[in-house]
Amino acid sequence: MKSRKLIGVYAGLLIIAVATMIMLWRLKTMQKAEILPRDYPEIKQEGILRMVTEYNQSGYYVAGDTIEGFQYELSQAIAKLSGLEVQTHLEMSLAESFQELEKNKCDIIARNIPITSDIKEEYLFTEPIVLNKQVLVQRTEEANKGIKPLRNQLDLAGKTLYIPKDSPARLRLQNLGHEIGDTIYVVEDELYSGEQLAIMVAKGDIDYAVCDQQIATLSQKQLPEIDIKTDISFTQLQSWAVRKDSPILLDSLNSWLDQIRKNGTFNKIYKKYYQ
Known part of the structure; x- marks a missing residue:
């Protein structure tokens, strides 16, 4: 009788252990799925470009019943060119913004980020958007x-x-x-x-x-x-940042920014906020 009880206990423990292993495997699979590369083809397929910026006049802010901000208006000009919907998330901390980028919660950090040799090893940066100091x-x-x-x-x-x-x-x-x-x-x-x-x-x-x-x-x-x-x-060159695994998105952004500069839209937006 004792042997049968022990066998039952061991069988129960084995079932629990197997179930736990399956749950852990599923959790790891889900985590891996969350950090799959998200480059321009995936963004285009979804039709949504996610950006994070800060809440101020340089980034995004509400004035009366309108939304304004240098980064916001620049992103809207890109939306018109690309046909993508731009979803904006606000985060004041630059460190938190980089974490969101790494976790695929956003595709672009749209703020004036100084380009240094250290940070270039971790992320890709667009062509300089502004000169700042x-x-x-x-x-x-x-x-x-x-x-x-x-x-x-x-x-x-x-x-x-x-x-x-x-x-x-x-x-x-x-x-x-x-x-x-x-x-x-x-x-x-x-x-x-x-x-x-x-x-x-x-x-x-x-x-x-x-x-x-x-x-x-x-x-x-x-x-x-x-x-x-x-x-x-x-004076420093400052740009937007994307993940290292988003080179096609980077090329697309540089192309859109170049078109915006050539058609005069960039200068119009820049003068509105900075001159």
Whole structure:
């Protein structure tokens, strides 16, 4: 009797083990299916191009009853050329955007990403979309009780500068600290974008922020209290990013961007936001 009971127990355990193995195998299969390469043929077949950008005037924002933003309008121009529907997802963190790209949750990161040698090893980048650089956002002399804005990078020693989380300015400020031989205190704000930090500078909540020149230029139109004339970095080429396994999509994007430049659409959109 005991032997029969033991055999029954072992059989039950064997069934559970086999069932568990089957479930794990199915789970792995599903995970593999989720990260299958998604290049232009798959995108064209579905008819949807997924992009992630940030919520600001450079990316995507709502103004009254209309949607605007440099990246958004550029993507809509591409939609007209390609015949694809562009679905837009918003994510302020650049690091999170790259994770979404890797997980096939989006096809393009549509934001002004500085092209560096390190990042080029991990992703593919379109032909440069804009030339950009990092600038210091501070108050004007008139808005800062007669205190003149900083013009020499050496004067940043001991100062506290705010940047958005994952901002490309972080590495530049670290290098700048080494260059001037002193400490520059950098605070990465997890909640606020470059635009919002510029507002905080204008209000006097913080003294200094660093953001893209394009963002700073857009902010200055509404915030005459800020000064953006002090450069932090050299001019950089900035582009959109796609996965390494999407070379056909990259070629298509470059072709569409070239057509948009040639027919004048790009300049029209660029001037609307940056000039």
